[in-house]
Amino acid sequence: MTDEPIQTSPSDSGDRPSEASPTDPLQAWGIPSIPVAPPGFRSGFVGIVGRPNVGKSTLMNQMVGQKIAITSPVAQTTRNRLRGILTTPEAQFIFVDTPGIHKPHHQLGKVLVQNAKQAIQSVDVLLFVVDCTNEAGGGDRYVTDLLSHAPVPVILGLNKADTQDPERGTLDQTYRDLAEPHGWSTAKFSALTGQGLPELQHQLMQHLDPGPYYYPPDLVTDQPERFIMGELIREQILQLTREEVPHSVAIAIERVEETPSLTRVFAAINVERDSQKGILIGKGGQMLKAIGSAARTQIQKLIMGKVYLELFVKVQPRWRQSRMHLAELGYQVEE
Structure with missing residues (x-):
């Protein structure tokens, strides 16, 4: 092991790596060059945002098929903006997991929330994750107001579908009431079991533009x-x-x-x-x-x-x- 990414690129100087060149720095790290994308290939950055402890990190781990973000029952587990990479034959998704958006109580909290807000401005589509086992609350409305000004499409993701009480179907409507005024589409899934994730992946891909591989296809994260x-x-x-x-x-x-x-x-x-x-x-x-x-x-x-x-x-x-x-x-x- 060296202090290099786990099948990842070295620390980048911006949000988006360029396509490989004859002096591709990835080669110096012993990482394969970035291939040319096939016709019709799509790629882009997906920001995963929401309140603390709604399952954002679990979702990213499930999407990329490997544990790269830590999870715990304690809120605000994620502290750094972390990228997870999923490459399929049709597209490359770079998921940007962000700290839970909350009212900060110390300097660390201010840094975390500011980084989450920065991520909102630097992605191609936003996935607003909520916990559908509870009705929409003030924290969800705060994030909704924040995302209402986002310059990119937003999908409202109703997570934890596997544990939702089937007798309380009205819960979903409280979230649709948040999404409908802004024209956001919705998706329901379980980050824990994978239920509904193929449909979510297809929905996200529709919002990505044709583009290149940003990373080699076998990478799952850009973190060391x-x-x-x-x-x-x-x-x-x-x-x-x-x-x-x-x-x-x-x-x-x-x-x-x-x-x-x-x-x-x-x-x-x-x-x-x-x-x-x-x-x-x-x-x-x-x-x-x-x-x-x-x-x-x-x-x-x-x-x-x-x-x-x-x-x-x-x-x-x-x-x-x-x-x-x-x-x-x-x-x-x-x-």
Whole structure:
């Protein structure tokens, strides 16, 4: 493993990579060149937006067929604008997963919401995901107002169809009432089971223009492996600690050492208070051991090799309020 994307392109200088040239930088990374698209091929960027915890990351993982975005029952899990790539014989979809749009309560929250708003302005079609097991609420209306000014088509996606109570069909109408004044089409699906996703994919493709491959067809994300490693560690913290250490955690991959038979990963877990450090370490170090064991299993699946993972916890007081600490930990307003 190297610090390169998981079958991904290197960090780009803009939202849209150009077609391959004789000096294609992808080749320098050992990644295949981008082929010429066949006649009638479509491509473009699909922004996945909505309130926190409506299933946006689960949807992107299901669409690309691989886990690249972390999920958890804790709201606001996604922090970075993350791209997932799905290439079919007819089209290439670049899904842009965004942080849940919410009222921010600290500097980190402001950065996350600003990045989500930036994504709205830089895609070809927007998929507004809602949780159809509950009726439309104030948060959904806030996102609706935000998207009403979007310069691109919007599809309202009713997620969690597999768990919706069939006796409460009127729930769907509360969302159609949001969509109809703006002429938005709707789609109903389950990101968890895949129900309705082929129809959603076809609907999205109708909004993409004829275009080239933006990435090699076998790529699934443009994020480096180190970023995904950190996210997999953070996911296990969210799963195992739940509300005890909700969003005061940031992961820094300090060092990666490779040998032919083993990859050693050294990661720092940054928290804001000593009490949070105690929770993460746990009695006799049991919590940290559980986090490390579960994260190591996921990282081994990611790199398809044996992993030694060493975790240590650092206290960084009020890091979510500090622009300097946010930048050091990789949270910056994206251009």
